[in-house]
Amino acid sequence: MTLDAKIPDGPIEKKWDNARFQMKLVNPANKRKHRVIVVGSGLAGGAAAASLGELGYNVDCFCYQDSPRRAHSIAAQGGINAAKNYQNDGDSVWRLFYDTVKGGDYRSREANVYRLAQLSVNIIDQCVAQGVPFAREYGGVLANRSFGGAQVSRTFYCRGQTGQQLLLGAYQALARQIAVGQVRMFPRSEMLDLVVVDGAARGIITRDMVSGKIEAHAADCVLLCTGGYGNIFYLSTNAKGCNVTASYRAFKRGALFANPCYTQIHPTCIPVHGEYQSKLTLMSESLRNDGRVWVPKEGVDPATKPTKIPEEQRDYYLERIYPAFGNLVPRDVASRAAKRMCDDGRGVGPTVGDQPRLGVYLDFADAISRLGEDKIRERYGNLFHMYERITAENPYHTPMRIYPAVHYTMGGLWVDYQLQSNLAGLFVGGEANFSDHGANRLGASALMQGLADGYFVLPYTVGNYLGATKLEAVETSHAAFGDALKDVEAKIDRLLEPEKKGKGTRSVDDFHRELGTQVMWEHCGMARNKEGLEKALERIPELREEFWSTVRVTGSAGSLNQQLEKAGRVADFLEFAEVMCLDALVRAESCGGHFREESQTPEGEAKRDDENFCHVAAWEFTGVGEKPTEHREALEFEHVKLTQRSYK
Amino acid sequence: MSASTFKLTLHIWRQKQRGARGEMKQYELDGVSGDMSFLEMLDVLNEKLITEKHPDGPVAFDHDCREGICGMCGVVVNGEAHGPQAGTTCCQLHMRTFEHGEHELWIEPWRADAFPVLKDLIVDRTAFDRIIQAGGYVSVHTGSAPDGNAIPIGKNEAELSMDAAACIGCGACVAACPNASAMLFTSAKVAQLALLPQGQPERFTRVKKMVAQMEKEGFGYCTNHKECEAVCPKEISVQFITQLNRDLLRASVRRD
Numbered sequence: 001m002t003l004d005a006k007i008p009d010g011p012i013e014k015k016w017d018n019a020r021f022q023m024k025l026v027n028p029a030n031k032r033k034h035r036v037i038v039v040g041s042g043l044a045g046g047a048a049a050a051s052l053g054e055l056g057y058n059v060d061c062f063c064y065q066d067s068p069r070r071a072h073s074i075a076a077q078g079g080i081n082a083a084k085n086y087q088n089d090g091d092s093v094w095r096l097f098y099d100t101v102k103g104g105d106y107r108s109r110e111a112n113v114y115r116l117a118q119l120s121v122n123i124i125d126q127c128v129a130q131g132v133p134f135a136r137e138y139g140g141v142l143a144n145r146s147f148g149g150a151q152v153s154r155t156f157y158c159r160g161q162t163g164q165q166l167l168l169g170a171y172q173a174l175a176r177q178i179a180v181g182q183v184r185m186f187p188r189s190e191m192l193d194l195v196v197v198d199g200a201a202r203g204i205i206t207r208d209m210v211s212g213k214i215e216a217h218a219a220d221c222v223l224l225c226t227g228g229y230g231n232i233f234y235l236s237t238n239a240k241g242c243n244v245t246a247s248y249r250a251f252k253r254g255a256l257f258a259n260p261c262y263t264q265i266h267p268t269c270i271p272v273h274g275e276y277q278s279k280l281t282l283m284s285e286s287l288r289n290d291g292r293v294w295v296p297k298e299g300v301d302p303a304t305k306p307t308k309i310p311e312e313q314r315d316y317y318l319e320r321i322y323p324a325f326g327n328l329v330p331r332d333v334a335s336r337a338a339k340r341m342c343d344d345g346r347g348v349g350p351t352v353g354d355q356p357r358l359g360v361y362l363d364f365a366d367a368i369s370r371l372g373e374d375k376i377r378e379r380y381g382n383l384f385h386m387y388e389r390i391t392a393e394n395p396y397h398t399p400m401r402i403y404p405a406v407h408y409t410m411g412g413l414w415v416d417y418q419l420q421s422n423l424a425g426l427f428v429g430g431e432a433n434f435s436d437h438g439a440n441r442l443g444a445s446a447l448m449q450g451l452a453d454g455y456f457v458l459p460y461t462v463g464n465y466l467g468a469t470k471l472e473a474v475e476t477s478h479a480a481f482g483d484a485l486k487d488v489e490a491k492i493d494r495l496l497e498p499e500k501k502g503k504g505t506r507s508v509d510d511f512h513r514e515l516g517t518q519v520m521w522e523h524c525g526m527a528r529n530k531e532g533l534e535k536a537l538e539r540i541p542e543l544r545e546e547f548w549s550t551v552r553v554t555g556s557a558g559s560l561n562q563q564l565e566k567a568g569r570v571a572d573f574l575e576f577a578e579v580m581c582l583d584a585l586v587r588a589e590s591c592g593g594h595f596r597e598e599s600q601t602p603e604g605e606a607k608r609d610d611e612n613f614c615h616v617a618a619w620e621f622t623g624v625g626e627k628p629t630e631h632r633e634a635l636e637f638e639h640v641k642l643t644q645r646s647y648k
Numbered sequence: 649m650s651a652s653t654f655k656l657t658l659h660i661w662r663q664k665q666r667g668a669r670g671e672m673k674q675y676e677l678d679g680v681s682g683d684m685s686f687l688e689m690l691d692v693l694n695e696k697l698i699t700e701k702h703p704d705g706p707v708a709f710d711h712d713c714r715e716g717i718c719g720m721c722g723v724v725v726n727g728e729a730h731g732p733q734a735g736t737t738c739c740q741l742h743m744r745t746f747e748h749g750e751h752e753l754w755i756e757p758w759r760a761d762a763f764p765v766l767k768d769l770i771v772d773r774t775a776f777d778r779i780i781q782a783g784g785y786v787s788v789h790t791g792s793a794p795d796g797n798a799i800p801i802g803k804n805e806a807e808l809s810m811d812a813a814a815c816i817g818c819g820a821c822v823a824a825c826p827n828a829s830a831m832l833f834t835s836a837k838v839a840q841l842a843l844l845p846q847g848q849p850e851r852f853t854r855v856k857k858m859v860a861q862m863e864k865e866g867f868g869y870c871t872n873h874k875e876c877e878a879v880c881p882k883e884i885s886v887q888f889i890t891q892l893n894r895d896l897l898r899a900s901v902r903r904d
Contacts, residue, residue, distance in 0.1 A: 129793035140800030
């Protein structure tokens with residue numbers, strides 16, 4: 001199989017224009033003859049479903065939540081980037097493009113990223129028109145802030161709830177299409193399989209999460225906008241329901257999975273505080289603008305109250321190691337430095353289980369004495385409040401404790417420039433695809449990509465596919481649907497079987513916790529090495545075996561059953577984990593969020609190997625427990641020069 | 649950090665499915681830590697019910713982000729929607745709130761005709777979606793927007809609009825209202841859009857359609873109890889209900 005990204009001809013700034021001009025159009029009378037399935041209702045899915053509905057296509061939209069308004073895009077706090085240059089500070093489409101390629105550590109596709117930067121300006125206009133209440137200046141114009149170490153102010157925001165407001169904008173546009181009957185909404189529905197007919201995606205199998213009914217849905221094409229797979233680590237900042245199932249089932253039906261090992265670990269999260277803990281909470285990284293990160297120097301008892309540790313016994317390690325950027329080094333660098341401190345036994349906070357202390361201080365004492373408590377409250381009041389609610393500690397008086405946590409996955413289903421996978425008729429948008437962030441995503445860029453895909457890319461490329469392809473009519477009575485239905489039902493029966501036979505001994509969560517915290521976080525987390533990854537690849541099949549023979553799933557298939565829902569997702573994580581670890585093992589370089597201990601500079605920084613790894617690794621399913629086949633798409637950089645990142 | 653743990657007696661609404669008869673059942677839970685969130689406490693109970701093969705099975709409850717923003721979770725604790733802490737969803741409520749007080753908790757689903765119980769603590773809130781579908785949007789197609797700065801909006805209007813827009817659609821307002829009215833939810837969207845220039849062309853038809861849908865769904869009327877404002881995890885003000893009523897009155901004398 002050769003991977004053709006189908007990048008259009010012409011200079012980079014004309015590529016999207018050229019592509020759009022070459023696209024086949026569907027005339028309005030024919031649009032209503034087509035049916036499109038959209039799975040997921042977040043920024044990418046919600047925006048695509050609404051926009052395709054507006055164009056006149058019949059859309060069926062599915063989400064696992066009780067309402068499309070609750071997709072996990074809602075939790076994004078900081079903001080959305082756009083190259084508007086409203087601040088007159090030198091921003092441009094070119095600069096946003098350049099920053100994104102560099103930030104991604106040169107592992108993304110130039111043409112895709114350039115289009116993203118171009119479309120960023122349209123997104124802001126669209127959202128304003130929908131009534132999204134962006135922050136404003138007194139004169140009535142849009143306000144901006146700087147974010148994620150960028151040197152320009154290009155981030156638009158709605159207090160600390162930007163994701164929520166953008167999602168509600170898309171949700172309301174979707175509601176308008178539901179009201180006129182152009183979109184049929186299926187909430188509390190989980191996609192459990194993709195149906196492929198003659199090599200093209202023609203439908204999905206879903207489970208109605210209230211009645212337990214397994215249903216087949218046919219269409220002319222399928223859009224997966226189902227988010228990332230960070231929950232494979234059990235503890236992450238993702239919503240509890242986020243999962244890999246839709247993407248993974250598509251992978252099992254032949255779609256390639258690209259760069260699965262690229263995971264983003266966010267440095268400013270609240271540390272784990274108990275074994276019962278169910279998820280981690282992220283605090284905006286804007287905190288690093290005023291907070292100073294430190295741990296006690298060697299020889300100081302880490303259990304000492306931080307306010308009792310004198311200045312000379314503190315190690316402000318980011319300022320010491322990276323004098324140029326100090327506390328503002330990028331996410332991956334800050335995360336790894338915190339890990340190194342804790343691995344050396346200099347972490348702070350409580351011990352959980354047999355782990356060393358996993359936490360470092362983020363101290364605002366200097367900023368408070370310089371600016372006053374009121375100024376700090378004005379800047380970070382909501383974050384301090386959230387921290388205090390969770391930890392019962394007052395960060396105005398004692399330093400915060402932070403530790404990195406899994407936050408976003410850059411890997412995803414492989415797509416070409418049209419956001420179409422190698423399977424015809426399967427389109428993938430948002431975090432679920434791999435295309436724009438390379439090996440590391442910049443702050444405030446996830447919202448931008450989700451909405452660019454949903455509002456401005458997919459509505460064009462889906463139309464082009466439908467206009468250019470002659471599709472036979474396919475109904476759910478087709479044999480491929482029957483087979484997929486049977487597969488799904490058999491899998492559900494297998495999940496319930498151990499308990500029925502009296503062999504169910506371990507809960508689903510217990511398996512998930514072991515996979516996430518003891519296998520994946522341990523061996524495929526912030527730092528990876530050959531030995532650890534090989535150990536993980538040995539342990540995962542054993543754990544999977546144990547899962548299928550001893551998992552205890554109570555209740556029945558034909559009713560609302562949250563244990564069964566979780567079991568299906570964890571079963572897929574237990575297979576996908578191998579693909580992730582294998583990808584991490586084969587990519588023997590360090591890049592962005594993927595840090596291989598064998599590939600580092602003498603100072604312990606990530607070292608890329610452009611000679612051997614300047615490519616996308618796209619994996620093809622060959623069977624459960626079988627080694628997937630690797631395909632490579634070479635990455636070519638015509639406009640951005642590859643350099644080693646340095647923050648010293 | 650609280651190192652000690654404590655014991656709770658839990659009374660939880662158990663109901664097999666929509667329309668079935670439900671009842672309060674009692675469970676004892678030891679080893680509760682003050683650092684647990686309320687939902688983590690329920691996780692621990694469920695793990696226990698599964699391990700002990702309890703005939704009732706685990707308790708079904710809605711939850712997702714566990715950061716207080718998605719609006720998926722919500723239960724009544726000792727008679728209060730989202731529990732005793734003001735401005736807090738139950739996923740952000742921590743058990744230390746209960747450590748030195750009541751060790752007996754009564755946990756129930758939202759109760760309203762328009763929110764039928766689907767199982768245990770899970771209710772059907774799709775009525776909220778239909779209220780938004782009735783008109784809670786600005787009719788603007790993708791691609792037809794002018795430049796973002798072409799529509800100037802004063803800082804104060806933008807901030808007030810954002811106050812209303814902060815609603816997470818959890819339904820606590822309905823659960824707390826003696827009339828099971830959805831007025832706070834509906835007014836938050838009506839006011840957000842009525843405060844902005846983008847919302848003006850459809851302002852009066854919007855409020856009429858959304859209120860009509862709210863009535864059709866079986867929500868009650870607002871009689872100014874203000875219980876909704878007291879329990880709202882996003883502390884949305886009843887001033888938006890006043891705004892809705894004003895717009896509804898103006899709409900009734902307009903020709904459009």
